[in-house]
Amino acid sequence: MGRTQCDVIWTPGHCGSISGILHQPPRGVLAPMTSGEAHYFARRFQVLWIKSIGSRVMTSALLLYVCETGLPVARATSPSMRSRQKQSQIYRHYHASHLSRPWLTFLQAAVKFSSAHNLRVAVKSSGHDFLGRSTAPSSLLIHTHKFQNISFVGSTMTVGSGVYAQTVYEQGKANGRIAVGPAAATVCLGGGWVQGAGHSALSPTFSLGADNALEFEIVVASGELLKVNQKLHPDLFYALRGGGAGSWGVIVSVTFHVYPTFNATSSSIYLATENNTVSASLATLHAQHVFDWDSVNAGHYMSVIRNTSTNASIFWLNAYMPNTTASQSKELLAPFLNASLALPGVSLLSQDFTYGDINDALFQDDDSVGSNVVVGSRLIPAATYRDSPSTVGEVHKKLFGKRIIGVMVAGGKVAENAHISSAVHPAWRTAKIHLISFGTWDDSASLAEIDQIRHLFQKVQLPIMEEIAGPNAGAYSNEADVLEPNFQTTFFGPNYGKLSAIKSKYDPNDLFIVGAGVGSERWDEWGLCRV
Structure with missing residues (x-):
């Protein structure tokens, strides 16, 4: 069975109640441009148009860059679910339309319309998706950006699925609260972030x-609005907490537990x-010292950028230490820093310690566009860092290409919460670090060169990473490789069977299907034909 792909369904006579709120994306270079836009695309868009390989919407490996930054963006959708896009198929991807009005009745009508016409639905909050799940070919793209409600009641916060992290931190500070949230300012807590598990510098705490x-409001494939929590639809509540972005419906709002704010x-x-x-x-030295800061439940990030x-x-090391002064943080980091500077060939470029409200410290500006990058990752067990720090160093040496990042956001409370019944991959509960490798290329790279880099993680980097992660290890599905051949195990582990059953219950026709998401093995790479 295939999807509806003909243009006729987008005419007013067929769209019915949603005809007035549908918008067809501009057709890339075929659309008029200002002189500034033309200059911007002179270098960038030719590469996007001709060499669009992969399934990223965070990067210009896609024809659709969907992070809203105010800069001119290409709007021609890149559809590939799991493999390379074919040049000859580009022109049929402009049928995707998107819903931008925030009213719930229109949202429900849009989902019912898609169900009636067997249309694939893609959901976008802010578009921060390394796997390309917030866009799709021949589909209805529902944009939740205008769900901007945010409120605090006691130890809870309810946010619309379009609310940015920056807004959450600003409002949290004003209300004397802190929410567990991401670093990037324009990631939405109520979008794919929470559905993928949602790591944070505050996760160890x-x-x-x-x-x-604590609770979701979501429009499911039937068009029904459901309130989902531990008592209402507990199976869907299980799936929404870690079962992967874009697979379950359109989230309207999420209620989170929040905490009294503090200085850090x-x-x-x-x-x-x-x-x-x-x-x-x-x-290796960092691996030996990585537990030094557990006493204050520090979350930290480590990056190696090679020339x-x-x-x-x-x-680079960036640590967030709750309820710790600048002098205390400096003292805690001193053993690592002193040992580092004792190594031949290491020099200190700079160090900075900033003390203040944690809401001010957490988020980072994310105003870059147009990067050519693909990523791969694994969750590395804490036992590896305790028992084999030298092996960690050797693996890092083998992985040195352009850049690797270690995200130290596990352990602590993440490990303590292993008893929670959710779809979070069990590997999170024993991990210490979420390790990411990057593959990048210049705009001048040939199609063959890009294709080689596109598959670098699976062919070269993953076997190296498995030396410390182990075989069949888990990965954080929001920052990973969409080409994972066994994504069921890598992203969901032993939870996949249960998730598949929940998917069939709430979305029997796979309206919400995404690359490397639950049920995607039933569809071709475009998500248009069952296999």
């Missing part, structure tokens, strides 16, 4: 975003290393 979700120190250290061997020694022309690298 308060656990994952999914663990703090954000610590940032930049070190320069002379070559890969020195960088590997520094990575490919000289083999020198920049090592």
Whole structure:
């Protein structure tokens, strides 16, 4: 059985009650441009148009860059669910329309319309999706950005699915509360972030975003608005907390547990290393010290950025230490920093300690566009860092390409919450670090070169990462490779069977189908024909 793809259904006579709120995306270079836009696309869009490989909407590997940044963006949808897009099929992807009005009745009508016409539905909140799940070919794209409600009642916060993290932190500070949320300012807590598990610098203190979700309002495939919590539709509540973004319906709002705000120190250290061997020694040293900051439940990020022309690298560490002053944070980081500077070939570039309200410290600006990047990741067990720190260093050395990031947001409360019944991958409960590798390319790269980089993680980087993650290890589904051949195990582990049954119950016709999402194995790479 295939999807509806003909243009006739978008005419007023067929669209009925939603005809006035449908918008067809501009057709890329075929649409008129201002002189500024033309200049912007002169270099960028030719690459997007001709070399669109992969399934990213965070990056210009897609024809549709959907992060709203105020800069001109290409709007021609890139549809690939799991593999490369074919040049000859580009022109049939402009049938996607999107719903932007916030009224609930129109949202329900749109979902019912899609169900009646067997249309695939894609859901976009802010578009921060490394797997391309917030866009799709020949589909109805529902944009939830205008669900902007936010309210605080006691220890709870209810947010619309279009509310940015920056707004949450600003309003949280005003209300004396802090929510577990992401670092990037324009990620929406009520979108794909919480559905994928939702990591945060506060996760060691308060656990994952999914663990703090108390209730959802969601429009499911039937068009019905459901209130979902531990007592109402508990199976769907299970799925929405970690069962993957875009697979369950259109989230209208989420209620989270929030906490009294507090002061914290954000610590940032930049070190320069002379070559890969020195960088590997520094990575080993970091692995040896990674538990030093557990006493204050610190969440921190580590990044190694290599200069490919000289083999020198920049090592960056950014730690968030709750209820800790700047001087206390400096003291806690001193053993690692002093040992690092004792290594030959390591020098300190800068260090900074900023103390203040945690709401001010958490989010980071995310105003970049047009990067050519694909990612892959694994959750690395805490036991690896305790027992084999030197192996961690060697793996980092093998992975040094352009950039790797270690996201130290597990352990602590994440591990303690292993008893919670949710779809969060069990690997989160034993992990210490979410390790990400990046593959990048220049705009001048050939199609063959991009294709090689596109598959670099599965062919080269993953076997290396498995030296510390182990075989069949889990990954954080929001920051991972959509080409995972066994995504059921990698993203969902032993939860997949239960999730598949829940999917069949609430979405029997797979209206909401996304790349590497629950049920996607039943569809072709375009999500248009059953296999």
